[in-house]
Amino acid sequence: MLYALGDPVSLVLLLLSFVVAVTLHGWVQCLVASRSGLRGPAAEGRTRPDPRRHVDPFGAVSAAIAGIGWAKPVDPPDRRNRGALLRVLLSGAVANVVVGLGALALLPLLTSSVGSLVTFLGPSRLLQSGIEGDLAARALLFLGLANLMTGLLSLVPIPPLDGGRLLFGLAPRSPGWQKAEYQLDERNIGVAVLLALMLIPLGGPQALLPTILDTLAGPLVRLVTGA
Template sequence: MIDWLPELAVAILATVLAITLHEAAHGYASLALGDDTAARAGRLSLNPLRHVDRVGTIILPGLLLAFQLLTLGRVEFMFGWAKPVPVDLRRLRNPRYGMVLVAAAGPAMNMFLAWCAAMLAHPLDALADTLPADLTELGVRFIVLSILANLLLGLFNLMPVPPLDGGRIMVGLLPRRPAMALARLEPAGLVLVLLALFLLPRLIPSVDPMAWLIQAVSGPGFRLILQLAGHG
Protein backbone atom coordinates (compact mmCIF):
# COMPACT_ATOMS: atom_id res chain seq x y z
CA MET A 1 0.00 0.00 0.00
CA ILE A 2 1.18 3.54 -0.77
CA ASP A 3 2.45 5.03 2.50
CA TRP A 4 0.36 8.19 2.35
CA LEU A 5 -2.88 6.52 1.15
CA PRO A 6 -4.35 5.97 4.67
CA GLU A 7 -3.45 9.56 5.56
CA LEU A 8 -5.20 10.77 2.41
CA ALA A 9 -8.28 8.68 3.20
CA VAL A 10 -8.74 10.01 6.75
CA ALA A 11 -8.09 13.60 5.61
CA ILE A 12 -10.75 13.33 2.90
CA LEU A 13 -13.23 11.67 5.27
CA ALA A 14 -12.75 14.34 7.96
CA THR A 15 -13.10 17.19 5.45
CA VAL A 16 -16.12 15.74 3.61
CA LEU A 17 -17.99 15.11 6.88
CA ALA A 18 -17.29 18.65 8.10
CA ILE A 19 -18.44 20.29 4.85
CA THR A 20 -21.45 18.04 4.18
CA LEU A 21 -22.95 18.20 7.66
CA HIS A 22 -22.34 21.97 7.81
CA GLU A 23 -24.52 22.47 4.73
CA ALA A 24 -27.07 19.87 5.79
CA ALA A 25 -27.48 21.72 9.10
CA HIS A 26 -28.44 24.89 7.22
CA GLY A 27 -31.05 22.95 5.24
CA TYR A 28 -32.60 21.21 8.23
CA ALA A 29 -32.69 24.45 10.25
CA SER A 30 -34.38 26.22 7.34
CA LEU A 31 -36.97 23.44 7.06
CA ALA A 32 -37.66 23.55 10.80
CA LEU A 33 -38.28 27.31 10.53
CA GLY A 34 -40.77 27.02 7.66
CA ASP A 35 -38.73 27.05 4.43
CA ASP A 36 -38.68 23.86 2.34
CA THR A 37 -36.62 25.31 -0.56
CA ALA A 38 -33.62 23.08 0.15
CA ALA A 39 -35.82 19.99 0.37
CA ARG A 40 -37.52 20.78 -2.96
CA ALA A 41 -34.12 21.37 -4.58
CA GLY A 42 -32.85 17.99 -3.39
CA ARG A 43 -30.26 19.62 -1.14
CA LEU A 44 -31.68 18.38 2.16
CA SER A 45 -29.32 15.44 2.04
CA LEU A 46 -26.33 13.87 3.76
CA ASN A 47 -25.01 12.76 0.37
CA PRO A 48 -21.75 14.72 -0.12
CA LEU A 49 -22.18 14.71 -3.92
CA ARG A 50 -25.24 16.97 -3.61
CA HIS A 51 -23.16 19.66 -1.89
CA VAL A 52 -20.03 19.62 -4.08
CA ASP A 53 -18.59 22.96 -5.17
CA ARG A 54 -16.01 22.61 -7.94
CA VAL A 55 -13.52 25.02 -6.38
CA GLY A 56 -14.24 24.75 -2.66
CA THR A 57 -14.85 21.00 -2.42
CA ILE A 58 -12.54 19.60 -5.11
CA ILE A 59 -9.85 21.93 -6.44
CA LEU A 60 -8.69 23.78 -3.29
CA PRO A 61 -8.75 20.78 -0.90
CA GLY A 62 -7.11 18.66 -3.60
CA LEU A 63 -4.26 21.14 -4.02
CA LEU A 64 -3.80 21.38 -0.25
CA LEU A 65 -3.73 17.60 0.09
CA ALA A 66 -1.26 17.14 -2.75
CA PHE A 67 1.06 19.90 -1.54
CA GLN A 68 1.20 18.61 2.05
CA LEU A 69 1.60 14.95 1.14
CA LEU A 70 4.37 15.74 -1.33
CA THR A 71 6.24 18.13 0.99
CA LEU A 72 5.46 16.90 4.53
CA GLY A 73 4.32 13.34 3.93
CA ARG A 74 1.25 13.99 6.08
CA VAL A 75 -1.74 16.35 6.27
CA GLU A 76 -1.64 19.14 8.86
CA PHE A 77 -4.20 21.58 7.45
CA MET A 78 -7.38 21.26 5.40
CA PHE A 79 -9.77 23.88 4.14
CA GLY A 80 -12.69 24.07 1.72
CA TRP A 81 -16.37 24.84 1.32
CA ALA A 82 -19.48 23.40 -0.28
CA LYS A 83 -22.19 24.75 -2.55
CA PRO A 84 -24.51 26.84 -0.34
CA VAL A 85 -27.88 25.32 0.52
CA PRO A 86 -30.67 27.49 -0.98
CA VAL A 87 -32.80 29.36 1.56
CA ASP A 88 -35.82 31.55 0.76
CA LEU A 89 -36.06 34.08 3.58
CA ARG A 90 -39.63 34.96 2.60
CA ARG A 91 -40.73 31.45 3.54
CA LEU A 92 -39.27 31.60 7.05
CA ARG A 93 -41.81 32.27 9.78
CA ASN A 94 -39.65 35.14 11.04
CA PRO A 95 -37.38 36.06 8.10
CA ARG A 96 -34.93 38.28 9.97
CA TYR A 97 -34.23 36.18 13.04
CA GLY A 98 -34.89 32.97 11.15
CA MET A 99 -31.95 33.88 8.93
CA VAL A 100 -29.77 34.27 12.03
CA LEU A 101 -30.69 30.78 13.24
CA VAL A 102 -30.27 29.18 9.81
CA ALA A 103 -26.85 30.83 9.37
CA ALA A 104 -25.73 29.84 12.88
CA ALA A 105 -26.73 26.19 12.35
CA GLY A 106 -23.71 25.45 10.12
CA PRO A 107 -20.95 26.63 12.49
CA ALA A 108 -22.87 25.13 15.44
CA MET A 109 -22.82 21.76 13.67
CA ASN A 110 -19.07 22.08 13.13
CA MET A 111 -18.47 22.79 16.83
CA PHE A 112 -20.60 19.75 17.71
CA LEU A 113 -18.72 17.54 15.24
CA ALA A 114 -15.37 18.72 16.65
CA TRP A 115 -16.58 17.74 20.13
CA CYS A 116 -17.82 14.35 18.85
CA ALA A 117 -14.42 13.70 17.29
CA ALA A 118 -12.71 14.51 20.59
CA MET A 119 -15.08 12.14 22.40
CA LEU A 120 -13.96 9.32 20.08
CA ALA A 121 -10.56 9.49 21.76
CA HIS A 122 -12.01 7.88 24.91
CA PRO A 123 -12.96 4.51 23.35
CA LEU A 124 -9.84 4.64 21.16
CA ASP A 125 -7.68 5.04 24.26
CA ALA A 126 -9.53 2.21 26.02
CA LEU A 127 -8.94 -0.11 23.05
CA ALA A 128 -5.37 1.01 22.31
CA ASP A 129 -3.79 -2.11 23.84
CA THR A 130 -5.94 -4.46 21.76
CA LEU A 131 -5.73 -2.65 18.40
CA PRO A 132 -2.79 -2.75 15.95
CA ALA A 133 -0.52 0.27 16.41
CA ASP A 134 -1.06 1.41 12.82
CA LEU A 135 -4.84 1.40 13.27
CA THR A 136 -4.58 3.31 16.55
CA GLU A 137 -2.35 5.91 14.92
CA LEU A 138 -4.79 6.25 12.01
CA GLY A 139 -7.65 6.73 14.46
CA VAL A 140 -5.73 9.47 16.24
CA ARG A 141 -5.03 11.20 12.90
CA PHE A 142 -8.73 11.07 12.00
CA ILE A 143 -9.69 12.58 15.36
CA VAL A 144 -7.10 15.36 15.10
CA LEU A 145 -7.97 16.23 11.50
CA SER A 146 -11.71 16.13 12.25
CA ILE A 147 -11.31 18.57 15.13
CA LEU A 148 -9.12 20.90 13.07
CA ALA A 149 -11.30 20.75 9.93
CA ASN A 150 -14.50 21.46 11.85
CA LEU A 151 -13.01 24.25 13.94
CA LEU A 152 -11.49 25.91 10.91
CA LEU A 153 -14.65 25.63 8.79
CA GLY A 154 -16.88 26.81 11.63
CA LEU A 155 -14.72 29.79 12.64
CA PHE A 156 -14.02 30.80 9.04
CA ASN A 157 -17.75 30.92 8.36
CA LEU A 158 -18.29 33.14 11.40
CA MET A 159 -16.31 35.96 9.79
CA PRO A 160 -18.80 38.91 9.66
CA VAL A 161 -18.88 39.27 5.88
CA PRO A 162 -21.81 37.99 3.78
CA PRO A 163 -22.32 35.49 2.21
CA LEU A 164 -20.43 33.80 5.07
CA ASP A 165 -22.61 32.70 7.97
CA GLY A 166 -21.19 35.37 10.28
CA GLY A 167 -22.14 38.08 7.80
CA ARG A 168 -25.71 36.82 7.58
CA ILE A 169 -25.91 36.63 11.36
CA MET A 170 -24.76 40.25 11.56
CA VAL A 171 -27.32 41.32 8.91
CA GLY A 172 -30.06 39.79 11.04
CA LEU A 173 -28.86 41.40 14.29
CA LEU A 174 -27.82 44.91 13.21
CA PRO A 175 -30.24 47.85 12.93
CA ARG A 176 -31.87 48.18 9.52
CA ARG A 177 -29.57 50.75 7.86
CA PRO A 178 -26.18 49.17 8.73
CA ALA A 179 -27.71 45.75 8.06
CA MET A 180 -28.71 46.80 4.54
CA ALA A 181 -25.28 48.29 3.91
CA LEU A 182 -23.60 45.07 5.01
CA ALA A 183 -26.01 42.94 2.95
CA ARG A 184 -24.96 44.82 -0.21
CA LEU A 185 -21.49 43.28 0.14
CA GLU A 186 -22.84 39.78 -0.47
CA PRO A 187 -22.18 39.55 -4.25
CA ALA A 188 -18.49 40.37 -3.72
CA GLY A 189 -18.14 39.19 -0.13
CA LEU A 190 -16.41 35.86 -0.73
CA VAL A 191 -13.93 37.45 -3.15
CA LEU A 192 -13.12 40.13 -0.56
CA VAL A 193 -12.58 37.50 2.12
CA LEU A 194 -10.27 35.41 -0.09
CA LEU A 195 -8.29 38.52 -1.06
CA ALA A 196 -7.93 39.43 2.61
CA LEU A 197 -6.79 35.91 3.50
CA PHE A 198 -4.35 35.29 0.68
CA LEU A 199 -3.39 38.65 -0.86
CA LEU A 200 -3.23 40.92 2.18
CA PRO A 201 -0.31 39.01 3.80
CA ARG A 202 1.73 39.56 0.63
CA LEU A 203 1.04 43.29 0.73
CA ILE A 204 1.41 43.67 4.51
CA PRO A 205 3.52 40.77 5.88
CA SER A 206 2.60 41.57 9.48
CA VAL A 207 -1.11 41.10 8.73
CA ASP A 208 -2.02 37.47 8.06
CA PRO A 209 -5.66 36.63 8.94
CA MET A 210 -5.34 33.00 7.81
CA ALA A 211 -2.31 32.44 10.04
CA TRP A 212 -4.20 33.97 12.97
CA LEU A 213 -7.18 31.72 12.26
CA ILE A 214 -5.02 28.58 12.04
CA GLN A 215 -3.21 29.49 15.26
CA ALA A 216 -6.53 30.03 17.05
CA VAL A 217 -7.84 26.69 15.76
CA SER A 218 -4.72 24.64 16.45
CA GLY A 219 -4.02 26.32 19.78
CA PRO A 220 -6.73 27.54 22.18
CA GLY A 221 -9.60 26.21 20.04
CA PHE A 222 -8.16 22.70 19.98
CA ARG A 223 -7.43 22.73 23.70
CA LEU A 224 -10.95 23.98 24.49
CA ILE A 225 -12.56 21.15 22.52
CA LEU A 226 -10.37 18.60 24.31
CA GLN A 227 -11.33 20.05 27.69
CA LEU A 228 -15.05 20.00 26.80
CA ALA A 229 -14.66 16.35 25.85
CA GLY A 230 -13.16 15.55 29.26
CA HIS A 231 -9.50 15.24 28.31
CA GLY A 232 -8.21 17.69 30.93
Protein backbone atom coordinates in the same frame (compact mmCIF):
# COMPACT_ATOMS: atom_id res chain seq x y z
CA MET B 1 -4.75 18.93 2.10
CA LEU B 2 -2.38 19.38 -0.81
CA TYR B 3 0.55 19.35 1.63
CA ALA B 4 -0.36 15.71 2.37
CA LEU B 5 0.26 14.53 -1.20
CA GLY B 6 3.28 12.59 0.03
CA ASP B 7 1.09 10.65 2.46
CA PRO B 8 -1.83 9.14 0.51
CA VAL B 9 -3.53 7.78 3.62
CA SER B 10 -3.59 11.18 5.31
CA LEU B 11 -4.73 12.80 2.07
CA VAL B 12 -7.71 10.46 1.75
CA LEU B 13 -8.63 10.85 5.42
CA LEU B 14 -8.40 14.65 5.21
CA LEU B 15 -10.52 14.73 2.07
CA LEU B 16 -13.19 12.49 3.58
CA SER B 17 -13.20 14.52 6.80
CA PHE B 18 -13.73 17.77 4.90
CA VAL B 19 -16.54 16.27 2.81
CA VAL B 20 -18.26 14.88 5.92
CA ALA B 21 -17.94 18.21 7.76
CA VAL B 22 -19.36 20.42 5.01
CA THR B 23 -22.06 17.89 4.12
CA LEU B 24 -23.18 17.75 7.75
CA HIS B 25 -23.12 21.55 7.95
CA GLY B 26 -25.19 22.12 4.81
CA TRP B 27 -27.56 19.22 5.42
CA VAL B 28 -28.46 20.30 8.97
CA GLN B 29 -28.94 23.89 7.84
CA CYS B 30 -31.21 22.83 5.00
CA LEU B 31 -33.28 20.60 7.27
CA VAL B 32 -33.75 23.46 9.73
CA ALA B 33 -34.54 25.87 6.89
CA SER B 34 -37.09 23.46 5.43
CA ARG B 35 -38.78 23.02 8.80
CA SER B 36 -38.82 26.81 9.17
CA GLY B 37 -40.94 27.10 6.04
CA LEU B 38 -38.32 27.69 3.34
CA ARG B 39 -38.97 25.72 0.16
CA GLY B 40 -35.63 26.34 -1.54
CA PRO B 41 -33.55 23.60 0.13
CA ALA B 42 -36.06 20.85 -0.70
CA ALA B 43 -36.47 22.10 -4.27
CA GLU B 44 -32.69 22.03 -4.71
CA GLY B 45 -32.40 18.53 -3.26
CA ARG B 46 -30.39 19.78 -0.30
CA THR B 47 -32.45 18.13 2.43
CA ARG B 48 -30.48 14.93 1.77
CA PRO B 49 -26.89 14.32 2.94
CA ASP B 50 -25.56 14.36 -0.62
CA PRO B 51 -22.05 15.90 -0.75
CA ARG B 52 -22.64 17.10 -4.30
CA ARG B 53 -25.35 19.43 -2.98
CA HIS B 54 -23.34 20.85 -0.09
CA VAL B 55 -19.70 21.23 -1.19
CA ASP B 56 -18.86 24.79 -2.22
CA PRO B 57 -16.15 25.13 -4.90
CA PHE B 58 -14.47 28.13 -3.26
CA GLY B 59 -14.67 26.44 0.13
CA ALA B 60 -13.06 23.36 -1.39
CA VAL B 61 -10.18 25.47 -2.76
CA SER B 62 -9.65 26.94 0.69
CA ALA B 63 -9.66 23.47 2.27
CA ALA B 64 -7.26 22.08 -0.32
CA ILE B 65 -4.65 24.76 0.41
CA ALA B 66 -5.32 25.99 3.95
CA GLY B 67 -6.89 22.82 5.38
CA ILE B 68 -10.16 24.57 6.32
CA GLY B 69 -13.13 25.35 4.09
CA TRP B 70 -16.83 26.06 4.10
CA ALA B 71 -20.09 24.57 2.87
CA LYS B 72 -22.31 25.85 0.09
CA PRO B 73 -24.34 28.74 1.54
CA VAL B 74 -28.03 28.38 2.35
CA ASP B 75 -30.35 31.26 1.53
CA PRO B 76 -31.48 32.58 4.93
CA PRO B 77 -35.09 33.25 5.95
CA ASP B 78 -36.62 36.69 5.77
CA ARG B 79 -34.82 39.05 8.15
CA ARG B 80 -38.13 39.91 9.80
CA ASN B 81 -38.25 36.38 11.25
CA ARG B 82 -35.19 36.70 13.45
CA GLY B 83 -35.84 33.44 15.27
CA ALA B 84 -35.75 31.43 12.05
CA LEU B 85 -32.78 33.46 10.82
CA LEU B 86 -30.77 32.56 13.92
CA ARG B 87 -31.84 28.91 13.87
CA VAL B 88 -30.93 28.37 10.23
CA LEU B 89 -27.64 30.24 10.17
CA LEU B 90 -26.32 28.86 13.47
CA SER B 91 -27.53 25.26 13.16
CA GLY B 92 -24.72 24.15 10.87
CA ALA B 93 -22.02 25.51 13.16
CA VAL B 94 -23.63 23.93 16.21
CA ALA B 95 -23.81 20.54 14.48
CA ASN B 96 -20.17 20.77 13.40
CA VAL B 97 -18.87 21.79 16.81
CA VAL B 98 -20.87 19.11 18.64
CA VAL B 99 -19.72 16.34 16.29
CA GLY B 100 -16.16 17.68 16.24
CA LEU B 101 -15.80 17.86 20.01
CA GLY B 102 -17.52 14.48 20.38
CA ALA B 103 -15.03 12.84 18.03
CA LEU B 104 -12.08 14.51 19.74
CA ALA B 105 -13.35 13.46 23.17
CA LEU B 106 -12.99 9.82 22.07
CA LEU B 107 -9.38 10.26 20.96
CA PRO B 108 -7.77 9.59 24.38
CA LEU B 109 -9.12 6.04 24.07
CA LEU B 110 -6.82 5.55 21.06
CA THR B 111 -3.82 7.80 21.71
CA SER B 112 -2.37 9.94 24.48
CA SER B 113 -0.52 12.41 22.26
CA VAL B 114 -3.38 14.37 20.69
CA GLY B 115 -3.14 17.32 23.07
CA SER B 116 0.56 17.84 22.48
CA LEU B 117 0.10 17.44 18.71
CA VAL B 118 -2.60 20.09 18.55
CA THR B 119 -0.64 22.43 20.83
CA PHE B 120 2.59 22.04 18.87
CA LEU B 121 1.27 22.05 15.30
CA GLY B 122 -2.14 23.70 15.59
CA PRO B 123 -5.44 22.33 14.21
CA SER B 124 -5.16 24.08 10.84
CA ARG B 125 -1.63 22.80 10.23
CA LEU B 126 -2.76 19.25 11.00
CA LEU B 127 -5.60 19.65 8.50
CA GLN B 128 -3.16 21.02 5.93
CA SER B 129 -0.52 18.33 5.98
CA GLY B 130 -1.78 15.40 8.05
CA ILE B 131 0.36 13.20 10.30
CA GLU B 132 1.58 9.65 10.42
CA GLY B 133 0.34 7.16 13.00
CA ASP B 134 -2.47 4.80 13.85
CA LEU B 135 -5.17 4.79 11.16
CA ALA B 136 -8.15 4.90 13.53
CA ALA B 137 -6.62 7.68 15.63
CA ARG B 138 -5.83 9.76 12.56
CA ALA B 139 -9.32 9.28 11.14
CA LEU B 140 -10.93 10.37 14.40
CA LEU B 141 -8.54 13.31 14.81
CA PHE B 142 -9.10 14.62 11.28
CA LEU B 143 -12.87 14.12 11.53
CA GLY B 144 -13.00 15.99 14.83
CA LEU B 145 -10.77 18.85 13.73
CA ALA B 146 -12.44 19.24 10.33
CA ASN B 147 -15.86 19.57 11.95
CA LEU B 148 -14.67 21.88 14.71
CA MET B 149 -12.80 24.20 12.36
CA THR B 150 -15.61 24.20 9.77
CA GLY B 151 -18.06 25.21 12.48
CA LEU B 152 -15.83 27.99 13.83
CA LEU B 153 -14.99 29.31 10.36
CA SER B 154 -18.68 29.54 9.46
CA LEU B 155 -19.19 32.08 12.26
CA VAL B 156 -16.71 34.59 10.79
CA PRO B 157 -18.80 37.70 9.92
CA ILE B 158 -17.91 37.86 6.23
CA PRO B 159 -20.42 36.77 3.54
CA PRO B 160 -21.00 34.19 2.18
CA LEU B 161 -20.24 32.57 5.54
CA ASP B 162 -23.14 32.15 7.94
CA GLY B 163 -21.70 34.73 10.33
CA GLY B 164 -21.63 37.30 7.55
CA ARG B 165 -25.18 36.57 6.46
CA LEU B 166 -26.32 36.75 10.06
CA LEU B 167 -24.56 40.10 10.51
CA PHE B 168 -26.26 41.62 7.48
CA GLY B 169 -29.55 39.94 8.35
CA LEU B 170 -29.61 41.70 11.71
CA ALA B 171 -28.06 44.99 10.52
CA PRO B 172 -30.10 48.11 9.68
CA ARG B 173 -31.33 48.38 6.10
CA SER B 174 -29.48 51.62 5.51
CA PRO B 175 -27.96 52.33 2.06
CA GLY B 176 -24.45 51.80 3.42
CA TRP B 177 -25.22 48.34 4.81
CA GLN B 178 -27.08 47.34 1.66
CA LYS B 179 -24.20 48.44 -0.55
CA ALA B 180 -21.68 46.54 1.59
CA GLU B 181 -23.84 43.41 1.48
CA TYR B 182 -24.18 43.65 -2.30
CA GLN B 183 -20.43 44.03 -2.81
CA LEU B 184 -19.44 41.26 -0.40
CA ASP B 185 -22.15 38.71 -1.18
CA GLU B 186 -23.55 39.30 -4.65
CA ARG B 187 -20.26 40.30 -6.29
CA ASN B 188 -18.25 37.62 -4.42
CA ILE B 189 -15.85 40.15 -2.93
CA GLY B 190 -16.42 38.39 0.39
CA VAL B 191 -15.09 35.16 -1.15
CA ALA B 192 -11.97 36.97 -2.34
CA VAL B 193 -11.43 38.47 1.12
CA LEU B 194 -11.88 35.08 2.77
CA LEU B 195 -9.47 33.33 0.42
CA ALA B 196 -6.89 36.06 1.02
CA LEU B 197 -7.26 35.78 4.80
CA MET B 198 -7.10 31.98 4.60
CA LEU B 199 -4.20 31.63 2.19
CA ILE B 200 -1.86 34.64 2.29
CA PRO B 201 0.60 34.78 5.22
CA LEU B 202 0.68 38.18 6.89
CA GLY B 203 3.93 38.74 8.74
CA GLY B 204 4.36 35.09 9.72
CA PRO B 205 4.36 31.51 8.46
CA GLN B 206 0.57 31.24 8.60
CA ALA B 207 -2.32 33.29 7.25
CA LEU B 208 -4.35 35.44 9.63
CA LEU B 209 -7.65 33.56 9.71
CA PRO B 210 -6.22 30.06 10.38
CA THR B 211 -4.15 31.60 13.19
CA ILE B 212 -7.27 33.09 14.78
CA LEU B 213 -9.20 29.83 14.38
CA ASP B 214 -6.33 27.86 15.92
CA THR B 215 -6.38 30.21 18.91
CA LEU B 216 -10.11 29.56 19.38
CA ALA B 217 -9.99 25.82 18.74
CA GLY B 218 -6.91 24.95 20.79
CA PRO B 219 -8.47 25.38 24.25
CA LEU B 220 -11.59 23.46 23.19
CA VAL B 221 -9.49 20.55 21.95
CA ARG B 222 -7.47 20.48 25.16
CA LEU B 223 -10.64 20.68 27.23
CA VAL B 224 -12.35 17.64 25.69
CA THR B 225 -9.17 15.55 25.40
CA GLY B 226 -7.98 16.29 28.92
CA ALA B 227 -4.60 17.46 27.64
